[in-house]
Structures are given as structure tokens and as C-alpha cells.
Amino acid sequence: MKQPHALLVASPGLGHIIPVLELGNRLSSVLNVHVTVLAITSGTSSVTETETIHAAAARGTCDIIELPSVEIDHLVEPGATVVTKILAKMRVMKSEVWDAVKSMKKKPTVMIVDLFGTGLLSIVEVGVMKKYVYIPSHAWFLALMVYLPVLDKVVQGEYVEIKEPMKIPSCKPIGPKELLDTMLDRSDQQYLECVQSGLEIPMSDGVLVNTWEELQRNILTAFREDGELSRVIKVPVYPIGPIVRTNGHVDKPYSIFEWLDKQRERSVVYVCLGSGGKLSFKQTMELAWGLELSGQRFLWVLRSPTSYLGACSSGDDQVSSSLPEGFLDRMRGVGLVVTEWAPQVEILSHGSIGGFLSHCGWSSVLESLTKGIPILAWPLYAEQWMNATLLTEEIGVAIRTSELPSKKVIGREEVAFLVNKIIAEEDGRKIRSKAEKVRVSSERAWTHDGSSHNSLFEWARQCRLLH
Structure with missing residues (x-):
């Protein structure tokens, strides 16, 4: 039987590329699947970004393809935030990403995008690949993202002007000290892009999130049980964390x-x-x-x-x-x-x-x-x-x-x-x-019968990645 193939797509920037690379390493080592990471680079001469990609490639656990991002100055306002630019770049790269997929000799059966890549979900034809979103953050953040389109409809005025914390089902309310900086100005393009991402996440076949059951049991339970939060997200949520960088070799004396x-x-x-x-x-x-x-x-x-x-x-x-x-x-x-x-x-x-x-x-x-x-x-x-x-x-x-x-x-x-x-x-x-x-x-979450270990294998069975 052929080794299953998973495609991971990483948005530009170290903070996005590194978590996707670590997810790829985990899928490769635990599930023994062939992993290709499509790293969309920032288009700048970022030495750190390039070195990170090359170092990951040298580890040999994943195939890594660098795909330079396209020019988007004509699509964003002068002085647009970095978040706006990244989201805009990812949305206009559908044809480039799909061309990269079609050129692969070993066709992937699963595609996983990060939060900034949800606009790419629509390129997947029905029955060709399963499509998932990876949230390299926690369950409360995921809950806010999928509930943001609801808040956008029901909340009047700017969020920063609201005196009472905003309620999110089964979660701690969002107060002034918790607002994402993308939520500080509702007329800004980055806010509108984030609302769109919140609408696109439920278009996937499921969500992988970098937390674990014992850390955020109440919210994770709410995603599974019948209630307002599960009706908003609609698709399964798989807590598979913590996925972090492992200790590397450090030359001594240092x-x-x-x-x-x-x-x-x-x-x-x-x-x-x-x-x-x-x-x-x-x-x-x-x-x-x-x-x-x-x-x-x-x-x-x-x-x-x-x-x-x-x-x-x-x-x-x-x-x-x-x-x-x-x-x-x-x-x-x-x-x-x-x-x-x-x-x-x-x-x-x-x-x-x-x-x-x-x-x-x-x-x-x-x-x-x-x-x-x-x-x-x-x-x-x-x-x-x-x-x-x-x-x-x-x-x-x-x-x-x-x-x-x-x-x-x-x-x-x-x-x-x-x-x-x-x-x-x-x-x-x-x-x-x-x-x-x-x-x-x-540590217990990743033991042989731990919660995250079991959650990852449950996801792998659902998308037919297991032999």
C-alpha cells in the first residue's frame, strides 16, 4: 500500500512557518506519512526565514517547497498592516498553490492550511483532497475566530468602546484586555479579512488546534457537544498539542x-x-x-x-x-x-x-x-x-x-x-x-494512550491517512 501523503501550506513569516514545520515533523514521525510543506515566503530578503526553511529541509522529515508570494501592493491600502498583507497574499495565490499541487508526482490526499490560508480552502475540488485548518494557538482563540462573524453582526460600534465584556459561548468573555489588535478598528481591512477567515474555517473538514484536553477541557467539550459554539464551527476540532520545537544540539563551550x-x-x-x-x-x-x-x-x-x-x-x-x-x-x-x-x-x-x-x-x-x-x-x-x-x-x-x-x-x-x-x-x-x-x-497527553495522541489518530482515521 502506498504511503499516504499530506500537504501543509504555511503563510509567510517565521511565526507561521515554524509551527507548520513542527506539525509536519509530528505527522511524519508519529503517523509515518509522507509530508510536503509548501512554504509561501514573504518575498523579502529575510535571512532568518530562509535559514529556518533550509534547516528544516536538512532534517529530512518533510519535503519542503518554497513558493515566493506574489505582489499585492495594488490590492491593499498604503500603510496596510502586516496581517492585511499576509492575508491578501494568501488569497491571491490560489492558482499558484493549485499548480504546485498538480505538479507533484505523489498526489496528496489531505491539505492543511494555517489560519492565514483559509482562503485557499476553496481551491480543493470535492473528493480530491480532505481539507483542514491548523490553529497553532489555543481553543479560546479558535472560539473567538469562529464566533467573530456573529459578533460582527450583533455588536454595534467599535469593540473598544464596549464597557461590558463580550460573551462567547462556553468561554471566558472577551474584555478590553483580550481584544485582538485586528479587532481594534472595524473599518480596517485586516478586521474584515479576519471576519472572512472566521467564516471560512467551518468550510474545512475539521480543525487541528495546538492545545490539549487537560489544559482546556471545558471549551474543547463545548466544540463537541450540541450547543451554540458547535453549531457555529460545525466541523470536528482535534486538540493535538502541545506541538513545540524539541531540544536541538548546541555546541559547547557556549x-x-x-x-x-x-x-x-x-x-x-x-x-x-x-x-x-x-x-x-x-x-x-x-x-x-x-x-x-x-x-x-x-x-x-x-x-x-x-x-x-x-x-x-x-x-x-x-x-x-x-x-x-x-x-x-x-x-x-x-x-x-x-x-x-x-x-x-x-x-x-x-x-x-x-x-x-x-x-x-x-x-x-x-x-x-x-x-x-x-x-x-x-x-x-x-x-x-x-x-x-x-x-x-x-x-x-x-x-x-x-x-x-x-x-x-x-x-x-x-x-x-x-x-x-x-x-x-x-x-x-x-x-x-x-x-x-x-x-x-x-507529557501525559502525548503518551501512547494520551488525549492528544488519540486525537491525532482519530483525525488520521477520518481523513484516511493511516495505512
Whole structure:
């Protein structure tokens, strides 16, 4: 019998390509299916994006085809957001994607697109391939996306002006601190595109979501049982998480790990705001002063201003000049500031890491939770505001700033208070205990008879990927 073939389509940008590549690795290794990843590239000279694709290709678990995105300047307004541009690129690439599919010698029987690729679902002819959507985020985010077209019809005015949190069936209501940044202006093209994506998800044959049963049981149950939420999404939802990057090989001696090896167990706060995380000069200064004021050990991956798609704009000198005068000298031995790429999964795996000051991108969240590391939530954009609320109020593995860092500069005193709380105080130990329980449940989900393992095989049977 021929080996089944699954096609995965990844939208431009590291934050979209990496989760799809990891899903491909999981399908290949667990189900023993032939996987082709169609990576639609940004069209820019993003070295990081290219290196990531080439590194994934070298692993050999998936075939990877790069497909440059088409020009869409005539389809979007000047100054359009990155989200708008990505969605527009994906929608106009139907013929290019279908041509790539037809040119494959081994025809795929299943196509999986990410959230930005839902416009491609209509290219699949009935009976040719099963079509699925992969949500590399959590179940609450999926619920909001499929319910957004309903909110669009029933809510009057701008969401930001509504005083009462908006209700979503079987979920925590969406308040001002949870709104996606794509929802802040209903006249913006990116909002209209997101509403359209919410309508397109139920056009698939099902949805794969990067969470697991024990983490979000109530919402996942609501997707299955007869109710308003299941009537909106209509198709099966398969929780198959956590799918995260695994530990890779790190050559030693390596300065970061040499430094970490000298620190006490669970004594270091790891600070990293992702490839797209931007801080103002003032906020960078306050964060630095706060880390110093806390007296705690820290490892800070401090990057130059970076675009959402991962293209760095400057080097180490500008990064260093954004710190208080004499900071690096005063912190020598106490903290380590890294201005180049750092292996995050391996860092979070180190025994000296006691907390993670994170932008709360879902990939980073899962990398932290699967290592039992509590989070100091510092959400900046996209669904990160939702993630911060989920982590603090629902799962109980994080603390957060008093205001959204995207709205207000967080002062040094608050930074110091939060760092001390998560590393040294009793509240931090309680949160760490909860994070450890989540780590155990994440591992259990992928044991032979675990919830995510069973969910993946149930999906594979439905789309006839099993031999």
C-alpha cells in the first residue's frame, strides 16, 4: 500500500512557518506519512526565514517547497498592516498553490492550511483532497475566530468602546484586555479579512488546534457537544498539542550555557520578547533598571528593533546604547545580555531558569509550559493579550503587568516587584508548582494512550491517512 501523503501550506513569516514545520515533523514521525510543506515566503530578503526553511529541509522529515508570494501592493491600502498583507497574499495565490499541487508526482490526499490560508480552502475540488485548518494557538482563540462573524453582526460600534465584556459561548468573555489588535478598528481591512477567515474555517473538514484536553477541557467539550459554539464551527476540532520545537544540539563551550551552569537552581529569569517584539527606548531603559533593582539573576535576549516578519534592522551597538549607562558593567556576574540569536528551548530546559518574562506568543508559552517554567506575561500584539489572560486567570501559571505594556510604559519598580514575585516569593513557588503540573499533563497527553495522541489518530482515521 502506498504511503499516504499530506500537504501543509504555511503563510509567510517565521511565526507561521515554524509551527507548520513542527506539525509536519509530528505527522511524519508519529503517523509515518509522507509530508510536503509548501512554504509561501514573504518575498523579502529575510535571512532568518530562509535559514529556518533550509534547516528544516536538512532534517529530512518533510519535503519542503518554497513558493515566493506574489505582489499585492495594488490590492491593499498604503500603510496596510502586516496581517492585511499576509492575508491578501494568501488569497491571491490560489492558482499558484493549485499548480504546485498538480505538479507533484505523489498526489496528496489531505491539505492543511494555517489560519492565514483559509482562503485557499476553496481551491480543493470535492473528493480530491480532505481539507483542514491548523490553529497553532489555543481553543479560546479558535472560539473567538469562529464566533467573530456573529459578533460582527450583533455588536454595534467599535469593540473598544464596549464597557461590558463580550460573551462567547462556553468561554471566558472577551474584555478590553483580550481584544485582538485586528479587532481594534472595524473599518480596517485586516478586521474584515479576519471576519472572512472566521467564516471560512467551518468550510474545512475539521480543525487541528495546538492545545490539549487537560489544559482546556471545558471549551474543547463545548466544540463537541450540541450547543451554540458547535453549531457555529460545525466541523470536528482535534486538540493535538502541545506541538513545540524539541531540544536541538548546541555546541559547547557556549557562553550562555557556561553562564547558566554557574547559577543556582531556578534562580534566573529569562527575558525574551520574541522575534517581533519591539520596545520603546524608554521601556527598554525601565526594564533594564527594573531587572537591576530586583537583585535577581537574569538572562536577557535583547534584540535590535525587528519587523513582524523577522528582519533585523540594526546591530549590537544600537542594542547596547539603549541600556542605562554602565548597566552592563554593574550587572556583570548578575545578569547576561545576549544580542544575537539564542536557543530558547534549550535555555528553558536548563535547571537554573526559574521564570520567563515573555511576550506570550503561543509557541513561546508552550515551550515554557512543557518545561514547567512559570511566566511573567508581557503581551505586545496579536492574540498575546488573550494568552496572558488565559495563563493568569484560567490556567494559573503566570503573573502579569498591571497595564498592557503595549498601552503604557511599565515602570522599574513594577518590573522589580514582578521579577521578585516570580523568582523569590511564595506566590512564585505556588505558580511554579502549578506550572509543573501542567508540564506533567502535557507529557501525559502525548503518551501512547494520551488525549492528544488519540486525537491525532482519530483525525488520521477520518481523513484516511493511516495505512
